[in-house]
Structure formats: C-alpha cells, structure tokens
Amino acid sequence: MAPYLPGLALSPWMLDLIYLLIGFAFGFVLEQAGFGNSKKLAAQFYLTELTVLKVMFGAIVVAMVLIFGSSFLGLLDYDLVWVNPTFLWSGLVGGFVMGLGFIIGGFCPGTSLVALATLKLDGLVFVLGVLVGIGFFAETVAMFEDFWNAGHAGRLTLPELFGLDTGIVVLGVVLMALSMFAAAEFLERTIGGKPAPSGRGRTLLLTGAAVLIVAGAALAVRGEPTREQRWVWKGGGLQHRLSSGEVSVHPAELLLLLYDDQVEVLLLDLREETSFNLFHLPGARRVEDLPLSDEVLRSLKLRPWNAITVLLDGDGGRRVRETWGYAALEAVPNLYFLEGGMDGWLDLFGHPEHGPGCTSGTEDDTGSMGTRHLFSSARGDRVALPPLSSLEGLDFVRKVRFERGLSRRKGGCG
Amino acid sequence: MSTTIGERPYLNPYLAGALLGVVLFAAFFLTGNGLGASGGLFRVVAAAVDVVAPLHVDRTPYLAEAAGGELDPLDNWVVYQILGALLGGFVSGMLGRRVRFEVKRGPRTSIRLRLLTAFLGGAIMGYGARLARGCTSGQALSGGAVLSAGSWAFMFAVFGGGYLLAWFVRRLWI
Numbered sequence: 160m161a162p163y164l165p166g167l168a169l170s171p172w173m174l175d176l177i178y179l180l181i182g183f184a185f186g187f188v189l190e191q192a193g194f195g196n197s198k199k200l201a202a203q204f205y206l207t208e209l210t211v212l213k214v215m216f217g218a219i220v221v222a223m224v225l226i227f228g229s230s231f232l233g234l235l236d237y238d239l240v241w242v243n244p245t246f247l248w249s250g251l252v253g254g255f256v257m258g259l260g261f262i263i264g265g266f267c268p269g270t271s272l273v274a275l276a277t278l279k280l281d282g283l284v285f286v287l288g289v290l291v292g293i294g295f296f297a298e299t300v301a302m303f304e305d306f307w308n309a310g311h312a313g314r315l316t317l318p319e320l321f322g323l324d325t326g327i328v329v330l331g332v333v334l335m336a337l338s339m340f341a342a343a344e345f346l347e348r349t350i351g352g353k354p355a356p357s358g359r360g361r362t363l364l365l366t367g368a369a370v371l372i373v374a375g376a377a378l379a380v381r382g383e384p385t386r387e388q389r390w391v392w393k394g395g396g397l398q399h400r401l402s403s404g405e406v407s408v409h410p411a412e413l414l415l416l417l418y419d420d421q422v423e424v425l426l427l428d429l430r431e432e433t434s435f436n437l438f439h440l441p442g443a444r445r446v447e448d449l450p451l452s453d454e455v456l457r458s459l460k461l462r463p464w465n466a467i468t469v470l471l472d473g474d475g476g477r478r479v480r481e482t483w484g485y486a487a488l489e490a491v492p493n494l495y496f497l498e499g500g501m502d503g504w505l506d507l508f509g510h511p512e513h514g515p516g517c518t519s520g521t522e523d524d525t526g527s528m529g530t531r532h533l534f535s536s537a538r539g540d541r542v543a544l545p546p547l548s549s550l551e552g553l554d555f556v557r558k559v560r561f562e563r564g565l566s567r568r569k570g571g572c573g
Numbered sequence: 574m575s576t577t578i579g580e581r582p583y584l585n586p587y588l589a590g591a592l593l594g595v596v597l598f599a600a601f602f603l604t605g606n607g608l609g610a611s612g613g614l615f616r617v618v619a620a621a622v623d624v625v626a627p628l629h630v631d632r633t634p635y636l637a638e639a640a641g642g643e644l645d646p647l648d649n650w651v652v653y654q655i656l657g658a659l660l661g662g663f664v665s666g667m668l669g670r671r672v673r674f675e676v677k678r679g680p681r682t683s684i685r686l687r688l689l690t691a692f693l694g695g696a697i698m699g700y701g702a703r704l705a706r707g708c709t710s711g712q713a714l715s716g717g718a719v720l721s722a723g724s725w726a727f728m729f730a731v732f733g734g735g736y737l738l739a740w741f742v743r744r745l746w747i
Contacts, residue, residue, distance in 0.1 A: 162605035177603065178650040182657020184596040185608050185710075189658070190665035192589035197677045197691075199583075201746040204739035210586045215714065217590020222597040222718035229602065241606050243707060243716035245723025250712070253705025254727040257698055258734020262742055264694015265677070267709035268702055269610035271695065272655060273662030277672045281691040288695020289611065293618045295696070296703040297635045307704065315722040328720060340587070364587060 160392060161235040186273050195273040197265030197281055204262050207351040209343035216336040224374045227329050231381055233392040238490035247310030264288065313461040318383075325383040330375035337368050389488055397487050401480055406487075407498040408469055409555040410507045416467065416559060417441075418547055423466035425459075429482055430473050430501070437534045438501070441544060443471070449478070450485050459491045467559055471497035471504075495559060505532045507553075508545040581669040597718055606650065607715025611699065611708035613655035615639070619646035679746040690745060705730075 164174065192214045193199045203211035229235040261267055266274060266285045274282025300307055317332075318325040347353045356364060384392075400406050408416075416424050417440075426443035428435055435445045446455070459468055468491060472479040479496045487494055497504065510532050583589070600607055619640040623630045630636045640646040666672040678687035702708040705727055707716065713731065716724025 161602045163602075164604045174650070175653045178653035179657040179660075181596065181600045181604070181608070182654035182659075183661035183664075184599070184657075185593075185654065186658030186661030186663075187665040188584075188589055188593045188596055188661075190662040190671070191584040191669070192586060192593070193583035195662060195666065195671065198679065198746065201679075204735045205743065205747050207747075210583075213586035214590040214593060215709075217587050218593035218597055218714060219717040221591045221594025222601070222714075223594075223720065225594070225598040226601055226718060235602055237719075239605050240601050240719055241715075242719045243712055243721040243724045245721065245726075246706060247723060247726060250705050250723045250727040251730045253701045253703075254712075254730030255734040256701030256704060257708065258701075258731045258736070259738050260694045260696070260698030260701055261731065262694075262735045262738050263745070264691050264698055265746075266691075266695070267610075267698060268614055269608075269658065269708065269710040272610060272658050273666070274677075276659045276662030277666035278674045280674065280676045281678065281687055284688045285691040285695035285698075286614070288692040288697075289614055289699035289702070290618050290621075291692075292696035292699025292701075293611070293615050293703055294622065296700045297615075297618065297622075297633060300635050300703070301633075312722070317720045317722050317725060320722045325720070332720075360585070367587065367591070 160233065161229070162239055165239065185269075186276065189270060190273040190277060194270040195277045195279060195282065197274065197279070197285075200267075200270060201262065201265050206346050208353075209347060212343055213340060216339060220333055220336045220371060223329060223332060224371060224378070227325060227378055228374065231326070231378060231384055233384065233388070236393070242314045242316060245310070245312040245315040246308065247312065249307045249309065260292075311461075324379070326375075326378035326381060330372075330379040333371050333375035337371065340368075386488065393488060394484070397484050400487070401483065404498075405558055406483065406495050407475065408495045408558060409498050410504045411550050411553050411555045412557050412559065413469060413497060413504075414508075414545060414547070414550065415557075416469075417544060421465060423463065425462065425466060425468045427468060427470050428472075429470060429478055434473065434501075436537045436539060438505075438532075438538045438542065439540055440471075440504070441540045441542075443540065446482075449482060451482065456486060456489045456491060459486065459494075460489075462492075467493040467495060469495050469497055472500045474502050475500035493559075502532065508549060579670045581671075583669070593714075594718070597714060601715075601719070604650070607711065607718070608654065609651040609707070609711040609715070610655055610658065611702040612651040612711055613649075614699070615703060616646040616649055616652050679744070682745050686745075690742075 164177065169177075189195070193210060194214070199208065199210055202208035226235065226237070226240070230237040230240075257267070264271075264285050266282060268286075268289050271282045271285040271289065275286050316325075317323075318328045321328065323331075344355065348355055355361075413424075416422050424442075426440055428439050428443045428445045429449065430439075430445070432445065435443075439445070451459075462468065468486075470479050470482055470486075475496065475498050479500065483494060483496050499506065584592075597608055616639055619630065619636050622636060623640040623646065630640045631642065639649075646652075663672065676684050676687050678684065682690075698708075705712055707724075707727075709731065712721075712724045713728045717728055
C-alpha cells in the first residue's frame with residue numbers, strides 16, 4: 160500500500176530528487192495558473208476574478224477524491240498520510256492574520272516563490288518580508304506558547320468532527336465546491352463583466368463537474384472500509400510486527416523507560432480486576448472492557464510524540480497480542496506490549512513478598528490471579544519500582560523507538 | 574487585466590486546479606506528505622540565524638528544533654520542494670514568456686508603495702503562517718484535501734481576513 164517512499168530504503172539524494180520533482184510540478188502549475196501575478200491573486204478579494212478560489216478548491220476536490228478513492232480501494236494507507244493536527248485557536252488567528260497579509264502584500268508564501276522565479280520584484284520583496292516575519296515569530300512565540308498550543312485536537316478530521324462516514328463528507332465537499340464554482344461564474348459575469356463560458360469549454364466544465372459528482376457519490380455509497388477490509392489489507396504487516404518481536408518490550412527496558420523523565424509511559428493493564436488489585440505497576444490503568452472502546456483508542460492517538468503506550472496482561476500471551484493488533488489497526492502510534500506480562504516482570508525483579516528470585520506457584524495458579532505468583536494480600540500499586548541497579552548484568556535488547564518519521568513529524572508546511 | 578505583448582495566456586483556472594490536485598495527490602500517494610512552502614522558508618531563516626548566531630539558535634526552542642546543535646535545518650524534504658517550486662515556476666514562466674523584471678501593481682499604486690506593502694504584507698503573512706502552523710499550501714491545500722478539521726477552519730479564517738481588509742486597501746489594487 161502507498162505511500163511508498165517511507166517503506167523504500169532509498170538513498171537520501173533519491174528522496175531529495177523526488178521532492179524536488181514534486182516541487183517542480185507544484186511551482187510549474189502555480190505559475191501556469193497565473194499565481195505569480197499579485198494582481199490576479201488580489202482580484203479574488205474584489206470579486207472581479209475568482210481564479211484563486213477556482214484553482215484552490217479545484218485542486219482540493221480533485222486531490223481529495225483521488226486520495227479517498229485510492230484509500231477506499233486499499234491502494235493508499237490513509238493512516239500514513241500526514242493530516243495537519245488541529246490547533247483551533249492558533250489556526251483561526253494565524254489564518255486571519257494571513258488573510259490580512261495576503262491582501263496587503265498580494266501573495267501567499269507559495270505563490271510569492273513563483274513570482275520570484277519569474278523575476279517579479281514585488282514577489283522578491285514579499286519573500287524577504289516572509290523571512291523577516293518568520294524570524295520575528297521564532298523570537299516571540301515563547302511569550303504566548305500556551306495560546307499557540309491551545310485547542311489541540313490532534314489528527315481530527317471532518318468526518319470525525321461531524322460523526323459522518325468519510326464518503327458522505329467527500330460528496331458534501333464536492334457539492335459545496337461545485338456550488339462555489341457556479342457562484343464564482345455568476346460573480347465574474349455580473350461584477351467582472353466577463354462572458355459566460357460557451358461551446359466546447361462549457362461542455363468540458365459540465366463533464367468535469369459530472370465526473371466529480373459521480374466519483375463522490377460512489378464513495379458515499381460504498382462507505383469507508385470496515386475493520387475487516389482493513390485487516391485484509393494491513394493484517395499481514397501487523398502480524399509480522401507481532402511475530403518479529405519488534406513491538407514487545409523486555410521488562411528491563413520498561414523499567415528504564417519508567418525512570419526516564421523524557422518519556423511519558425502509559426501502562427494499560429488488561430488483566431481482571433482481582434489480579435489488578437493484588438499487584439500492578441505504579442501508574443498502570445486497568446482497561447475495563449475489551450476490545451478497546453473508540454474513546455480509549457482516540458485518547459491513545461492524541462498522546463504527544465514522546466509518549467509510548469505499553470499494553471500488559473498476565474503472561475504476554477494471546478490477550479495482549481490481540482489487543483495490540485486491534486489498536487495497531489486503528490493506527491495508535493508508539494504502541495508496545497510487555498514481553499512475558501506481569502509474570503515476566505515478577506520473574507525478573509522478584510516477588511514483593513518473597514524477595515528477588517523467588518517464583519512461587521506454578522502455571523496452574525494463573526487462573527483468576529492472571530499471574531502465577533501468589534499474593535497473601537492485595538498490594539495494589541503500593542510496591543515501589545525496583546531500583547535501576549537491579550538491571551546490572553542484565554542482557555536485553557532495547558526496541559522502543561519514537562515514530563517521528565514521515566507520517567508523524569511536524570510535517571505538512573512545517 | 575493588462576496583458577503585456579508577448580505573454581501567453583494563463584491556463585484555464587479549472588484545468589490548473591485539476592492539475593494541481595493531481596500533483597497534490599501524487600505527493601501524498603508517494604511520500605505521505607502534501608505540499609509546503611512556508612516550512613521551507615522557515616528552514617532558510619533557521620539556517621541564516623544559525624550561521625550568524627548559533628548560540629542564539631540553541632537558546633531559542635522554536636529555532637533549536639530545526640537547527641539546534643549539529644542539526645542541519647536545510648536537510649529536510651520541504652526545502653527541496655521549494656527549490657523545485659522555484660525551478661518549476663521559472664520554466665513555466667519561460668514557456669509563457671512571463672519571465673521579466675517588473676513590479677505588478679494596481680493602477681493607482683506607485684512602485685515604491687507596492688514594494689513597501691509587499692514587504693509589510695510578507696512579514697504579516699510569515700508571522701501568521703508560523704502561528705497557524707502552515708500556509709496556504711501546507712494547511713489549506715494539503716490539509717483541506719485530507720479533510721483535516723483544523724485546516725478547514727484555517728481556510729475560512731484566511732478568506733475572512735482578506736475580505737475584511739480588502740475594502741480598506743482597495744487603492745492598492747483597483
């Protein structure tokens with residue numbers, strides 16, 4: 160499944176070349192559209208020529224239909240596509256400020272680059288202004304950091320926001336854009352005094368509109384892929400990650416992570432309530448119901464990039480592996496499970512009642528305890544973590560790495 | 574609109590939009606990332622400050638994230654993308670015979686005023702784009718196409734700001 164680049168081990172210069180070519184096509188089309196000309200851009204705001212609206216929403220609608228079309232067909236993994244995280248307040252205020260800059264300066268950053276490339280001096284000066292503005296932002300953002308981060312809703316999409324199927328939203332956006340195009344044609348005729356499109360041009364436009372409506376309707380009727388379909392496409396890869404051991408964390412590594420101030424570790428304990436009450440790790444939260452609810456999955460996706468989620472059960476067996484697969488299919492980032500479960504932990508660090516090295520009980524005791532270690536009384540989390548010194552001489556492989564790769568870094572325009 | 578002799582006409586806006594949509598889709602399909610511009614310019618700023626005052630970069634968290642310590646701010650995909658955009662814009666301009674030293678401005682605006690407002694507007698735009706975590710390319714186009722809720726809110730805010738001020742600065746453009 161696409162996107163392909165993150166999975167291919169291409170050499171850096173190949174990657175750079177691909178981005179250069181994408182940029183080339185981007186700049187070429189912007190210039191062809193007339194976006195190197197500030198007068199054409201500003202005309203949008205005086206309703207005499209609505210090229211900006213037509214090009215922008217035309218591009219959004221065409222790309223959207225292609226993106227969700229290929230995603231619904233299992234060709235593109237939407238979970239690996241960068242979706243700008245929502246920071247409502249800074250987005251609204253920043254957007255408003257940009258609107259002011261747009262009408263004063265006549266460009267946005269991308270269009271000013273093609274203006275510069277075609278030697279428009281106002282474009283050159285605008286680019287210099289942008290650089291100064293960016294520098295000024297870098298120096299001042301520390302003063303209003305809280306506002307800048309306010310209203311964070313993570314990877315929030317319109318279908319999630321409205322509680323609608325993605326296909327319905329795609330169709331809705333297509334219809335909205337086409338109505339805006341119709342209104343734009345009307346405004347250009349009445350305010351801009353332009354002739355209405357006729358003949359072949361008109362036929363082409365109507366054909367294009369019809370194609371978009373049919374495509375949008377097809378996506379709305381088909382509906383977004385079900386869990387079962389997505390498991391068919393991605394299950395193999397997830398199974399491989401499970402069986403290769405790359406997502407199981409050794410108890411010793413977990414202890415290191417729990418002591419690490421730089422990492423936020425969320426421990427989700429999948430065991431029964433009784434076993435959980437007998438003994439659990441400090442800070443561990445018990446999951447009430449399996450499979451994980453949509454609410455829990457959503458909260459896991461919202462965690463910051465330096466946070467990891469570690470699932471654990473009694474023995475690191477089927478329950479924790481199935482839950483890992485369930486959550487991983489929903490694209491929960493930085494997701495691991497504790498190798499050997501609580502039994503493995505106690506085997507390594509010792510029983511809090513009997514001291515290190517003592518394994519009481521047998522496999523038969525697993526039962527409702529969820530651990531083969533016996534407890535005479537419920538300890539809850541009133542057992543301190545073993546000291547770091549208990550790791551001395553232990554041999555283990557560290558596996559946790561933070562996904563800041565292509566899909567999760569501060570990407571997009573950032 | 575005044576067309577200088579020799580300039581070829583621009584592409585039909587709907588056709589240009591559809592082509593831009595295909596480019597945007599190709600970017601997502603191949604790389605998982607959309608298109609960006611202000612992010613690349615930010616990295617140019619970080620690189621410039623890093624040359625002049627590397628210690629200051631390390632003390633300013635926003636810059637340090639791109640250029641702190643040994644980090645090379647220019648070693649990033651979006652930098653190659655804006656280099657490509659410059660090249661693509663130039664080639665398209667050559668084909669359209671539109672590469673020429675000039676200042677595009679409204680009929681009642683002097684060159685001096687136009688350059689002044691271009692700088693001022695650019696600075697406001699640069700500040701706003703970093704505040705919003707992306708510009709018209711990275712937020713509106715890319716985020717809009719993948720249905721990011723925040724990007725759609727952002728988009729309407731941009732048009733809101735532009736239309737609100739347009740009447741007061743109309744002398745610049747019409």
